Amino acid sequence: MQKVLNREIKELITAYPEVGRVLEEYGIGCAPCSVGSCLLKDVVGIHNLDPQKEATLMYRIEKAIYPDRKISEPVVDMTRKAEPKKITYSPPVKKLVDEHVLIKRLLALIPSIVEFTESSLKVDKNLILGCVDFIRTYADKYHHMKEEDILFKYIDEKAEIIQVMYKDHDIGRGYVRQAVEGAEKNNKTQVKENLLAYRDLLTQHIKKEDEILYPWIDRQLSTTQVGEMFRKCNDADALVGDELPRKYEKFIVELEEKFLQEVTK
Amino acid sequence: MSGCPGSKTIDFSEKTNQEGNETGKRPSQLRQWPIQLHLVSPMAPYFQGKDILLAADCTAFAFGEFHKDYLKGKSIAIACPKLDSDQEIYVDKIKSLIDDAKINTLSVMIMQVPCCFGLAQIAKDGAEKASRKIPVKQIVVGLEGNILSEEWI
Ligand SMILES: [Fe+2]
Ligand SMILES: [Fe+2]
Numbered sequence: 001m002q003k004v005l006n007r008e009i010k011e012l013i014t015a016y017p018e019v020g021r022v023l024e025e026y027g028i029g030c031a032p033c034s035v036g037s038c039l040l041k042d043v044v045g046i047h048n049l050d051p052q053k054e055a056t057l058m059y060r061i062e063k064a065i066y067p068d069r070k071i072s073e074p075v076v077d078m079t080r081k082a083e084p085k086k087i088t089y090s091p092p093v094k095k096l097v098d099e100h101v102l103i104k105r106l107l108a109l110i111p112s113i114v115e116f117t118e119s120s121l122k123v124d125k126n127l128i129l130g131c132v133d134f135i136r137t138y139a140d141k142y143h144h145m146k147e148e149d150i151l152f153k154y155i156d157e158k159a160e161i162i163q164v165m166y167k168d169h170d171i172g173r174g175y176v177r178q179a180v181e182g183a184e185k186n187n188k189t190q191v192k193e194n195l196l197a198y199r200d201l202l203t204q205h206i207k208k209e210d211e212i213l214y215p216w217i218d219r220q221l222s223t224t225q226v227g228e229m230f231r232k233c234n235d236a237d238a239l240v241g242d243e244l245p246r247k248y249e250k251f252i253v254e255l256e257e258k259f260l261q262e263v264t265k
Numbered sequence: 266m267s268g269c270p271g272s273k274t275i276d277f278s279e280k281t282n283q284e285g286n287e288t289g290k291r292p293s294q295l296r297q298w299p300i301q302l303h304l305v306s307p308m309a310p311y312f313q314g315k316d317i318l319l320a321a322d323c324t325a326f327a328f329g330e331f332h333k334d335y336l337k338g339k340s341i342a343i344a345c346p347k348l349d350s351d352q353e354i355y356v357d358k359i360k361s362l363i364d365d366a367k368i369n370t371l372s373v374m375i376m377q378v379p380c381c382f383g384l385a386q387i388a389k390d391g392a393e394k395a396s397r398k399i400p401v402k403q404i405v406v407g408l409e410g411n412i413l414s415e416e417w418i
């Protein structure tokens with residue numbers, strides 16, 4: 001089993017699809033991951049399951065890989081502290097979680113924007129470029145930069161999960177470039193496909209951050225580091241000023257008004 | 266149940282020393298004097314830019330690993346929200362620690378009894394009055410010396 005713990009998750013799931021299904025049952029969605037090079041032991045560790053759950057999960061994975069092997073019932077270490085159900089974040093991480101909310105509001109509007117684009121004669125270039133400006137300035141420059149330049153610096157940046165996050169950010173930037181090109185060339189399909197792909201990617205990405213990555217980072221931060229990170233994030237925010245988040249909040253509110261009206265028309 | 270839980274008599278002398286042992290030295294992690302909140306000055310060098318532990322008087326006696334787990338690396342101020350007088354001064358001192366001493370974080374350690382939450386309130390009031398913002402954490406110690414909760418507030 002020790003050997004299995006040190007194997008890459010994607011390779012394991014490919015060889016034993018049952019492992020993917022078992023992980024899924026425990027809320028560990030590794031199967032659709034874009035990288036999949038996390039080691040099984042890290043995947044399990046990062047989710048901070050309670051000892052009972054973790055032991056039975058490991059037992060079931062072992063069973064899935066070696067169905068014929070006689071495997072002893074899990075021994076449970078009840079002294080290990082289990083995570084309380086409700087996730088609580090440190091203040092600087094909480095601020096990042098709150099920023100996700102505005103990004104998710106844009107993601108929620110994308111299907112309507114796509115529908116609107118399809119039913120219009122021409123791609124509404126201003127609309128698409130407005131969304132792209134939100135994504136590039138608010139989601140990417142304002143939010144992702146704090147993750148990349150501040151938050152991720154507090155942990156081993158070589159950790160697989162961080163590599164996955166970087167990769168997601170990059171893939172997202174690619175979709176946005178493609179969407180802009182589509183808008184410039186009045187290519188509806190290109191706009192549609194890339195906006196929807198961005199929506200899927202970021203929805204998963206934010207979920208991973210809120211539920212797994214951020215709590216995992218928080219557990220590793222010392223009190224001193226939390227204070228320091230809080231200051232760095234505030235300094236970064238002060239540098240751009242409060243005008244920027246206000247401007248993009250207003251942008252989203254107006255977009256919501258526009259598309260809610262579209263729906264009720 | 267009647268009477269104030271903060272001063273109710275409870276005897277757990279029958280409790281045997283669980284997993285702890287007598288070996289190993291526990292050096293003091295205190296790096297300053299004075300420590301009482303009325304006596305300390307926010308201008309003291311040991312507060313500047315530091316992580317501060319604001320501990321209710323009883324916590325250090327209740328929690329066995331106080332020095333190793335919570336005092337280490339921090340500067341401290343102690344107070345009792347039930348018995349101390351002139352607590353408005355406490356609020357102003359917290360404010361001054363945040364604004365003038367530019368402390369990094371504030372951790373408030375209190376006992377689980379209701380009156381002790383007054384100290385957390387003092388910390389919150391001071392933090393609200395301050396113009397700088399810093400992370401504030403609340404740690405609640407059970408009567409038998411266990412950590413009941415630890416969270417950013
Ligand atoms: Fe991210
Ligand atoms: Fe994010």
